Amino acid sequence: MPDTILVINAGSSSIKFQLFEIADGAGELTLSLKGQIEGIGSHPSLIARNKQGEIVTHRIFAVADLPDARAALGQLASWLRAWHDGAFPVAIGHRVVHGGPDYDTHVAVDDDVLAKLEVLVPLAPLHQPNNLLPIRAIRATQPGVLQVACFDTAFHRGHPDVADRYAIPEQLYLEGIRRYGFHGLSYEYITRSLPIVASEVAGGRIVVAHLGSGASMCAIRDGRSLDSTMGFTALDGLPMGTRPGQLDAGVILHLITHKGMTADAVQHLLYHDCGLKGLSGISNDVRDLLASDDPRAKLALDYFVYRAGLALGSLTAAIEGLDAIVFTAGIGENSPVIRARICRQARWLGIDLDKTANAATDAAGARLISSPASRVRVYVIPTDEERMIAHHTLEIFRRQRR
Structure with a gap:
């Protein structure tokens, strides 16, 4: 065996x-x-x-x-x-x-x-x-x-300093308060897959959108992460199922000093009661919101798409142009509606979807969903964080056996 x-x-x-x-x-x-x-x-x-x-x-x-x-x-x-x-x-x-x-x-x-x-x-x-x-x-x-x-x-x-730091005193940075970024195992898997499934853009300027209950986006150039929407914790960046994403730090100060909330209460609010759930008052699941006629569900989805569009523009600036977008994770892989809406908001980048390819429900594996006229290629590539973990575990196992 x-x-x-x-x-x-x-x-x-x-x-x-x-x-x-x-x-x-x-x-x-x-x-x-x-x-x-x-x-x-x-x-x-x-x-x-x-x-x-x-x-x-x-x-x-x-x-x-x-x-x-x-x-x-x-x-x-x-x-x-x-x-x-x-x-x-x-x-x-x-x-x-x-x-x-x-x-x-x-x-x-x-x-x-x-x-x-x-x-x-x-x-x-x-x-x-x-x-x-x-x-x-x-x-x-x-x-x-x-x-x-x-x-x-x-x-x-490996982020450059300007992407790694906050505008805070140096001592706090040395103590570890910096922008870490998350979903790295997913982004690494996508980056390693590109030479096989999309060789024409593998070494180019790419934004990967890992959209799930936890959501983030990453700017990649020449196979390296140069910036990401998440920062010190996995609360930052895009709105998520129950997390708010980008939030003025003054809101936290207000909740503590004027609302009298404890640190534990604020933590619970930010991790469990915000994001799509907080905006809609209905659900943290995009599928539920898409099926709902409630205007609050529409607001939550509009906000999610709007913020994803803003992040796409910002990350495109970080890598000085855009050759491809990759959608992955639960929402990114399975929601043609959300993909289409994000790409529609980014038409100014020259993105044009192939509606049939985007809507295909019988497609499996990686696929191109942009039209031949699109200046930016758009892909759906299923992620596999577990295989990435297995790869790194095997590397360390083999090193220890030498």
Whole structure:
């Protein structure tokens, strides 16, 4: 049986996983299994598919059996061992949202690394605690297995100073208050895919729009991230499902000094009650808003598209022109309406969509959706953060075996 690498992408109510086989000799990665435990603490279920996409298990659990992420992780570990004849992966890669100032590349986890990542929990309270929980749990039960932390911030760490800094005193910058950028694993995957699926623009000036419940955009030139809409935390930039995006810091001061809100209350507001949910008062899901006749739903979508258009113009300026736009992630890959509206707002850049290609529902994989007349090429490219994590985990595993 070939060696395997397990990838875990843990959230507050779900644990996504993929299992990759390492081909003998060549070190190539082949997807063997993918799935997730979702609805943790409410309607927990486990679903997994094999490399052919066939469902190999679909189990529904009582809430009492999977009340939290730790219990879900234990259930996942038991099922994976049974499915893989008791064999344990040779390495496990984890998505970790924030690497802070200490990590500009992906690293093997030890006590020192884990302690530094714990300090960053307040900067990513929705993600970091859940990212670190499986690492701690596996270290407690399988201390000898290699675990690798793969950071969403790493891809952006080569930003020029003007994109990396805020206009604050130098000492605060040295303490780590800077613009990190996020969704880096997704952007790195897209960048590595371009020479294969869109070689004509791979080395050019590209804006990638990672649009999902968490949303950001990234300016890439010659395969490098030069700027991103997100900053010190994943609150900045575009409006998201429940996060506000760009917000005057004076609003925070007002909430604390005049509304009497505590820091914890402000944090909860910004991470849970703003964005599309706050604007619409209906839902944080674009699909729900598109289906609604409520004028507040229309406002939320109008705002999302407007801000995406502004960000596109700003990022185009950062890379001094635009050769291509790539849409990816949940909304970017699956909402032709939102793609069309963003591109319509950017017609001044010479963008012209092929309406049939954009609306195609039976298309799979990467595809070009701009017309031959468009001065800027527009693509939809599915992202695969888990494969990127597996790649980096394999690199570190092979280095340690030398």
